[in-house]
């Protein structure tokens with residue numbers, strides 16, 4: 629079983645100075661008493677205004693509103709037609725517009741919003757509120773490229789994806805390969821645009837490095853490589869763990885750690901969030917394998933029994949459906965525990981934030997998802 633390998637986090641928060649002003653009663657003039665009374669009243673007014681401001685800034689955020697926001701950010705970032713390379717551009721847009729659950733950009737956004745209250749520098753926070761949009765779009769482009777290539781005849785040879793014919797089925801294999809390349813490249817072009825919002829920002833540099841490494845050789849690409857190399861063979865449990873943690877969990881770690889980094893989280897708390905994303909990613913792939921056996925093609929939007937057809941050994945073939953489902957539950961619980969720990973370390977006594985609640989709700993929903 630998996631090792632949580634948790635490090636104790638060092639908490640270095642400053643105490644909030646609770647200023648309680650003690651009004652000195654003097655026998656002096658009434659005027660000064662009047663003045664202090666009116667000051668008190670205006671302080672009260674100020675406090676009331678603050679509370680109402682807080683109320684408005686804390687207006688209810690729904691999963692639906694977050695979903696619509698993510699959808700808009702992703703679609704708005706897609707490239708325009710230029711009249712020459714439109715075929716590949718159309719295939720890129722086709723794949724992204726086909727939909728999908730948008731799990732990775734949503735995880736990124738909720739992590740960012742859940743923790744960014746911590747950013748003391750308000751002007752930086754404002755810039756990051758905008759800059760994160762480049763990364764939200766970029767990670768969905770990278771994920772979509774990985775699906776286009778994963779579906780190719782040379783890999784899993786799938787004909788349905790997101791409820792539509794796969795890109796190579798609709799546009800041909802040549803264009804599908806190029807559309808994957810196009811999305812991967814355009815993802816970095818899009819992410820790099822975040823520097824227009826915040827030039828010289830070191831958090832953006834860190835985020836870009838995460839976006840460059842997690843989908844790559846020592847991440848998603850490495851996992852996909854061992855997955856295809858071992859197709860038709862009996863991988864060891866260690867090899868299977870490597871495949872899952874890289875082909876799937878790495879991109880979820882990418883999403884969460886970029887969100888956390890732009891929220892100013894580092895060190896042990898960043899490690900906790902990365903571990904949380906790792907567990908969500910492992911659970912996500914195991915649930916994907918379960919659905920390949922038990923799912924409904926129309927609900928899933930992709931063909932079922934593909935793993936068996938392709939001779940893939942999965943958690944389900946090794947451990948059986950029941951144990952696999954138990955693993956999904958346990959890994960998701962571990963993830964939620966780690967998010968709570970990181971949140972409590974960073975935010976101290978703060979009540980659970982709406983975005984953190986949505987983040988945890990989403991993880992719980994993924995356990996029983998049917999698509």
Ligand code: IPE
Pocket residue numbers: 727728729730731771790875876912913916999
């Ligand atoms: C499918 O990912 C590939 C896996 C890692 C299992 P998703 O299940 O997130 O696919 P979409 O984005 O919703 O289509």
Ligand code: IPE
Pocket residue numbers: 774775778784786848852875876916930
């Ligand atoms: C794919 O895993 C993971 C990727 C990096 C694309 P699968 O091959 O199991 O994903 P599906 O079932 O085709 O969506």
Ligand code: MG
Pocket residue numbers: 778784855
């Ligand atoms: Mg595959």
Ligand code: MG
Pocket residue numbers: 778779784786
């Ligand atoms: Mg596949």
Ligand code: MG
Pocket residue numbers: 916917920
């Ligand atoms: Mg699958």
